[in-house]
Amino acid sequence: DGGITQSPKYLFRKEGQNVTLSCEQNLNHDAMYWYRQDPGQGLRLIYYSQIVNDFQKGDIAEGYSVSREKKESFPLTVTSAQKNPTAFYLCASRRPSGANVLTFGAGSRLTVL
């Protein structure tokens, strides 16, 4: 089945450590996204990528970094510079042109101890 796979599902990190969240899709979608969701709140855009080797900052990119070396993969690194990283992270991809519909992965829940 086609879809988006995020890993790990749960992650614990000590303060000062970088951590990388994986996002892989086999939908052949060009555009991919990372959103952050805090308890009881909406989705805030961190980064998005329209094509390989290209990405743009969203509203809350500070303290995060991404890469897009392959169409299928869009990993997110939460750096030690991110002051409040505990959150639910959602990766999504978008169908090819003609619709902006997003397909989401199951999410990764990061807790900083």
Next chain:
Amino acid sequence: GQQVMQIPQYQHVQEGEDFTTYCNSSTTLSNIQWYKQRPGGHPVFLIQLVKSGEVKKQKRLTFQFGEAKKNSSLHITATQTTDVGTYFCAGPLRENDMRFGAGTRLTVKP
């Protein structure tokens, strides 16, 4: 910059009552989408509206896109416990730049 605002933040209803959530954009949108996130889950696409004044129905759910393409609503008739979750609207700031409202969390008392 463009904002997508959504109200109410929470809504608690008795099973069988109706429910409505409203979405408003600071700028005209080329389209608007609605997603549902079940507790502990991830957002799942419900529908996309493109045309000014468009109305679409999915069983007990009715979606509307305003004439000015700056506001939208989702109405659920006779809620059921399966409707529980958070409903989000989303619109493109620019092509590929999708912004979400804060969501309306619906709880349904049996």
